[in-house]
Amino acid sequence: MTNYIGELAGILTSIMYTLNAAIITRAGKQVGSVISNRTRILFAFAYLLIINLVLFGQPLPLGASADHWTWLALSGVIGLALGDAFLFQSYLLVGPRLGMLLLSLSTVFGILEAWAFFGETLSLVQIIGISLALGGIIWVILDHRAGQESAHPHAARGVLFGILAAIGQATGFVFSKQGMAENFSPFQGNVIRMLAAALALWLMAAFQKEIGSTVQTLRQNISALKLLALAALVGPVLGVTSSLLAVQHAEVGVASVLTSLSPIFILPVSHFVFKERLGWQAVAGTVLAMAGVFTLFLA
Secondary structure, three states, rough: OOOHHHHHHHHHHHHHHHHHHHHHHHHHHHHHHHHHHHHHHHHHHHHHHHHHHHOOOOOOOOOOOOOHHHHHHHHHHHHHHHHHHHHHHHHHHOOOOOOOHHOOOOHHHHHHHHHHHOOOOOHHHHHHHHHHHHHHHHHHHOOOOOOOOOOOHHHHHHHHHHHHHHHHHHHHHHHHHHOOOOOOOOOOHHHHHHHHHHHHHHHHHHHHHHHHHHHHHHHOOHHHHHHHHHHHHHHHHHHHHHHHHHHHHOOOHHHHHHHOOHHHHHHHHHOOOOOOOOOOOHHHHHHHHHHHHHHHHHH
C-alpha cells in the first residue's frame, strides 16, 4: 500500500475538492466567487501556520532552501491565484459546464510540461489508464446539464480563459513537483504556496480598492464566513496538501489525473444531496474513469 502513497493521495485530493466544491457553492451564492476565493485562501493560510507551528515548531519553513521557496511560491501564484481567477471568469462567460471541460485539459498540459521540463516517460499501461480516466471525465462533464445552454456573447474569451486556467493549474502542478524535491514536507510546501497566493490575491484587492467592501460583505453574511472557514480546511489545507503529497510520490501525469476526478466523485453528491437526476452517460463515464484509475494501480 505504501508503494501507492502518491496515487492514494491523488484520489484523496479529488474527494476533498469535491467536498470543497459543495461547500463553496453554497457560500458563493451569498458573497460571490471572488470574495469566496480571497477569504478561503486567507483562512487556509492561518490554518497552515498553526499546523506547521505544532508539527515543526515554526509557522513558516524559514530554513527551507531558496529553490523550495521560489518554485512553491510560483506554484501558488500561478496555480491558486491566477489559475482560479481565469477559471472563475471562464465560468461567467461560457458557463460552468464548458469551464470544467476546459479545466480538464490541465491533465494534458501537465503531461506535456512534465515531458518538456523533467523528461518524464509513461509506460503503455499508464498511458491507457490516463486516457481512460480523462475520457471518462470529459464524458461526464459533457453530459452535465449546467443550465446555461443559451448562446454566450463572449464565448471566445471564455474559452481562452478556460484554457489559461488549465495551463495555470498544470504549471502550478509542475512547479510544485520541482519545489517538493528532497522529500520536503507537504504541509511546509503548502504554507508557502498559500502565503504566495494570499499575498497575490489581497494585494490585487488593495490595488482595486476592494478590501473594505470585501470585509463589509463578509460581516453581513456570517453564515457564508463559517462555510468558507470550513471550505478552507477541506480544500486548500487537506486537498492541496494531499495534492502535493501526490505529486511528490507519483509521476506528474498520473498525479494530475487522479487529482482531477472531482467531476466524477461529485455525481453521488449531486444525486443524493442535491437530488439531481443522472443520465446513463454520466454513469458510463464514471465507470470508464474508475477503470482508468484501476489501470493506473496496475502499472
